[in-house]
Amino acid sequence: xxxxxxxxxxxxxxxxxxxxxxxxxxxxxxxxxxxxxxxxxxxxxxxxxxxxxxxxxxxxxxxxxxxxxxxxxxxxxxxxxxxxxxxxxxxxxxxxxxxxxxxxxxxxxxxxxxxxxxxxxxxxxxxxxxxxxxxxxxxxxxxxxxxxxxxxxxxxxxxxxxxxxxxxxxxxxxxxxxxxxxxxxxxxxxxxxxxxxxxxxxxxxxxxxxxxxxxxxxxxxxxxxxxxxxxxxxxxxxxxxxxxxxxxxxxxx
Amino acid sequence: xxxxxxxxxxxxxxxxxxxxxxxxxxxxxxxxxxxxxxxxxxxxxxxxxxxxxxxxxxxxxxxxxxxxxxxxxxxxxxxxxxxxxxxxxxxxxxxxxxxxxxxxxxxxxxxxxxxxxxxxxxxxxxxxxxxxxxxxxxxxxxxxxxxxxxxxxxxxxxxxxxxxxxxxxxxxxxxxxxxxxxxxxxxxxxxxxxxxxxxxxxxxxxxxxxxxxxxxxxxxxxxxxxxxxxxxxxxxxxxxxxxxxxxxxxxxx
Numbered sequence: 001x002x003x004x005x006x007x008x009x010x011x012x013x014x015x016x017x018x019x020x021x022x023x024x025x026x027x028x029x030x031x032x033x034x035x036x037x038x039x040x041x042x043x044x045x046x047x048x049x050x051x052x053x054x055x056x057x058x059x060x061x062x063x064x065x066x067x068x069x070x071x072x073x074x075x076x077x078x079x080x081x082x083x084x085x086x087x088x089x090x091x092x093x094x095x096x097x098x099x100x101x102x103x104x105x106x107x108x109x110x111x112x113x114x115x116x117x118x119x120x121x122x123x124x125x126x127x128x129x130x131x132x133x134x135x136x137x138x139x140x141x142x143x144x145x146x147x148x149x150x151x152x153x154x155x156x157x158x159x160x161x162x163x164x165x166x167x168x169x170x171x172x173x174x175x176x177x178x179x180x181x182x183x184x185x186x187x188x189x190x191x192x193x194x195x196x197x198x199x200x201x202x203x204x205x206x207x208x209x210x211x212x213x214x215x216x217x218x219x220x221x222x223x224x225x226x227x228x229x230x231x232x233x234x235x236x237x238x239x240x241x242x243x244x245x246x247x248x249x250x251x252x253x
Numbered sequence: 254x255x256x257x258x259x260x261x262x263x264x265x266x267x268x269x270x271x272x273x274x275x276x277x278x279x280x281x282x283x284x285x286x287x288x289x290x291x292x293x294x295x296x297x298x299x300x301x302x303x304x305x306x307x308x309x310x311x312x313x314x315x316x317x318x319x320x321x322x323x324x325x326x327x328x329x330x331x332x333x334x335x336x337x338x339x340x341x342x343x344x345x346x347x348x349x350x351x352x353x354x355x356x357x358x359x360x361x362x363x364x365x366x367x368x369x370x371x372x373x374x375x376x377x378x379x380x381x382x383x384x385x386x387x388x389x390x391x392x393x394x395x396x397x398x399x400x401x402x403x404x405x406x407x408x409x410x411x412x413x414x415x416x417x418x419x420x421x422x423x424x425x426x427x428x429x430x431x432x433x434x435x436x437x438x439x440x441x442x443x444x445x446x447x448x449x450x451x452x453x454x455x456x457x458x459x460x461x462x463x464x465x466x467x468x469x470x471x472x473x474x475x476x477x478x479x480x481x482x483x484x485x486x487x488x489x490x491x492x493x494x495x496x497x498x499x500x501x502x503x504x505x506x
Contacts, residue, residue, distance in 0.1 A: 147400035151429035155474050156481065167487045176404035190487065204487065215485050223480035224408050231472050232465065234420045234443065234457065 001183030002050035002144035008134040016170040020185035050144040051107035088129030149173030254436035255303035255397035261387040269423040273438035303397040304360035341382030402426030
């Protein structure tokens with residue numbers, strides 16, 4: 001499995017991905033799932049992948065090959081939608097080439113970036129080649145094992161949050177997922193793109209023994225424990241209700 | 254779907270369940286999934302259900318019928334394992350009675366309680382009739398849509414936490430699930446059993462417009478936002494790394 005999340009705020013884009021791939025629990029490998037492409041001053045893209053590793057790798061290598069050809073590629077598309085459309089086509093071709101009746105060769109892609117002065121955005125490209133994008137109401141998109149890490153994103157993210165907060169939120173979301181799911185693991189990659197910079201963003205790679213990740217985890221666990229002390233005790237609730245029947249054998253409901 | 258969680262701490266038991274049942278998205282109903290049974294001073298049990306509603310209801314009604322008969326029932330079993338074993342058998346019988354080739358009639362049950370001076374505990378009973386129990390290392394068990402609400406339980410719970418904290422943690426876990434999943438919804442039921450009391454615990458029912466739940470949600474959201482201010486900024490990480498190749502077209506990896 002995999003967990004990748006990408007966030008689009010007013011001030012830029014955040015990308016976080018894990019690096020664990022597995023076929024069953026006894027075939028476990030480490031691959032980066034984050035790829036950056038760009039022409040400084042003109043356009044910048046980051047692509048995250050999940051799903052069938054062979055399909056994902058074939059799509060990425062095809063994207064890189066196309067960059068060296070005259071045809072349509074990441075460096076000459078006019079809009080982010082063209083980029084999403086293109087990745088969808090490449091993905092469908094890669095899947096159709098694989099003869100697999102009983103194996104799932106589907107892959108999902110998150111592609112985010114900015115072209116010139118157009119609005120920065122993130123697209124989720126489905127294995128079928130269609131895609132959806134972030135919006136003012138939907139500031140993030142996930143692929144892979146997305147459930148564990150979703151609540152914190154829902155509670156914290158909004159178009160107005162800073163890139164720092166969005167990045168920390170994505171890392172906490174990743175940490176929650178890693179704790180709960182064996183198939184998601186470090187190294188964790190983080191990329192932060194500042195809107196309008198059209199330059200490669202800040203890129204971080206956190207290994208298993210990363211001091212920063214350990215510190216973030218400790219701080220967050222402590223912060224949550226402290227947060228509970230600020231919550232209104234259940235005892236304050238007026239709805240405490242006791243039901244008892246005649247012969248001393250009570251039932252709720 | 255459903256979300257139910259039960260927590261066993263040194264000081265007692267906490268049970269939380271939602272009340273939404275659905276068959277598809279356009280057949281939505283409200284049923285309690287929490288059932289309490291007990292003989293004050295002798296034994297106390299709480300049962301939570303998920304899965305096929307017909308199976309769950311048939312199991313509960315069979316349990317109630319048995320209470321009025323001479324045979325083995327909740328009021329004469331000697332150990333919690335007997336109770337789990339019994340619910341597993343009743344569940345298997347209920348499923349086998351249903352002729353359904355293409356419908357899933359499986360149900361899951363959480364049963365927790367205490368008999369006399371024995372150790373209090375919670376059991377998860379699978380549709381196959383087998384079961385697992387809480388332990389010092391595993392202080393909680395979930396049934397239904399369990400992923401969204403798991404991280405907060407993993408971060409907060411330990412055998413030593415107070416019943417108040419465990420109850421609030423379960424409610425926050427429920428709130429996270431309700432936010433992220435349409436098939437889980439209020440009213441929320443909460444039951445808190447104090448170890449050794451052998452009396453029906455505190456019982457709360459929170460409706461959709463519950464002032465307490467709204468307040469808990471607001472306080473938690475605020476507490477999380479504040480918590481982020483205490484986290485070490487990503488900028489402090491030493492691993493910022495920039496990769497650029499010759500012709501100004503850089504790639505990460």
